[in-house]
C-alpha cells in the first residue's frame with residue numbers, strides 16, 4: 145500500500161524541514177513548496193492527498209492558494225497554519241473553504257493528530273483498537289456488534305483515551321466501511337463557522353462566501369460522520385443539528401434545496417453528558433437522539449491490562465520502517481504499570497515516542513521512559529522542546545499556559561470561575577485546556 149502524500153507549503157525553510165521530518169516519521173510522504181505559486185505548479189503535475197500551508201508567504205499567500213485550489217477541487221483537504229492569536233485569519237481561512245487550521249506554535253503530536261483526522265498514515269489504516277484488559281475487551285466486542293447497525297453512538301471517555309480510534313473502528317466494521325469517514329472537531333472550529341462547516345453554504349450566503357461549498361454532512365454521504373467534542377456546540381446550533389438528524393436532510397446556508405442524507409452519526413465528548421443536560425448546556429432531545437448506543441473508554445489507569453500491550457503497539461507504530469521494534473525490559477513494563485496516566489493513551493504515546501529516540505541496544509529500559517521527569521516539568525509548564533515555531537510565540541504561549549494553571553489552582557479547578565477571571569468563554573477555556581493536555585501538561589483537577 146502506498147503512503148499518503150502531503151504537500152507542505154511554507155516559506156520558512158527551517159520550519160518546513162521540521163514539518164516534513166515530523167510528517168515523514170509519522171508515515172507520510174511529502175512534497176514541498178516555498179509559496180503558493182510553487183505549490184500550484186506542483187499541483188498541476190501531482191496529486192497529493194492533503195495540502196498543509198502557511199498563510200503568510202511572499203509571492204502568493206496561503207488564502208490565495210486555498211481559493212485557487214477550491215476553484216478546481218472541493219475535495220482536496222487543505223489545512224492552513226495561522227499565527228498564534230490570529231482568530232481573524234482562522235475565520236477567514238475557514239470561510240474560504242479550509243478543511244481545518246492549526247494555530248502556531250504547535251507540537252509535532254498536535255500536527256500529526258490534526259493530519260490523521262483527514263488522512264490515516266499507512267500503518268494505522270488497518271489499526272484495530274488495542275484492548276486486552278477484560279473491561280476493554282468487553283467494550284470492544286459490544287462495539288463490533290453495534291457497528292453492524294446504523295444506530296447513533298455516543299462515545300465517552302476522558303481526553304486521549306481513544307474515542308476517535310473507537311469511532312474509526314465502528315466505521316471500519318460497518319457496511320459503510322468503503323464510504324467516507326468524516327471527522328469534525330466541534331471545539332476547534334470558530335463558533336461562527338461551525339454551522340457553515342457542518343451544513344455547507346451557497347455562493348454569497350455571507351460575506352466571504354466566494355463559492356458554494358458542501359458541508360461535512362454532504363461530504364460524509366453514504367458513510368459516517370464523527371462529531372467530536374459535541375458538547376462544545378452552542379445551543380442554537382444544537383437545535384439545527386437535531387432537525388437535520390430527525391429529518392435526515394440538510395439545507396446549505398443560503399440555499400433553497402434540501403439534500404437527502406444517508407449518513408451514520410457518531411459523537412464524542414469527554415464531559416459528563418448527563419450533567420451537561422442537567423445544567424442546560426446540552427439539549428436533552430439531542431442527547432437522546434445521539435445516545436442511542438453509548439460506549440465508553442475507562443481512564444487508562446482503570447484498565448491496567450491495556451497499558452503494556454498499548455505501549456508495544458505504539459512502539460511498532462512509531463518505529464521507522466525497516467528497523468526492528470525494541471522490546472520493553474521487565475523494569476520498563478513495571479514503570480509503565482506503576483504510573484497513573486492522567487493524559488491516558490495520548491500521554492503514553494508521547495512517552496513511547498521519546499523512548500524510541502533515547503533507547504540504545506535492543507531494549508527500552510526504565511530509564512528511557514521519561515515519566516517522572518515529565519511530571520516534574522508539568523508543574524512548571526514547559527515550553528515544548530519540539531516547538532516548531534519562533535521563540536517569542538512559544539514564550540507567549542507558555543505564559544498563557546502558566547496563567548491558566550495558576551487560575552485553575554486558585555479557583556480549585558472551577559472552570560466557570562477561571563473563565564470569568566480571564567475574561568474568556570468557558571468554551572474557549574475548555575479548548576485551550578484540551579490543547580494543553582495534548583502537550584502533556586497536567587492540569588489541576
Ligand SMILES: Nc1ncnc2c1ncn2[C@@H]1O[C@H](COP(=O)(O)OP(=O)(O)OP(=O)(O)O)[C@@H](O)[C@H]1O
Pocket residue numbers: 272273274275301302303304305306307308309310412414454457489490493578
Ligand atoms: N485502544 C487503542 N489502540 C490503539 N491506539 C490507541 C488506542 N487508544 C488510543 N490510541 C492512540 O492514542 C492517541 C489518542 O487517541 P484518540 O485521539 O482516539 O483519543 P481521544 O479520546 O479521541 O482524544 P481527545 O479527547 O483529546 O479527542 C491516538 O494516537 C490513538 O491512535
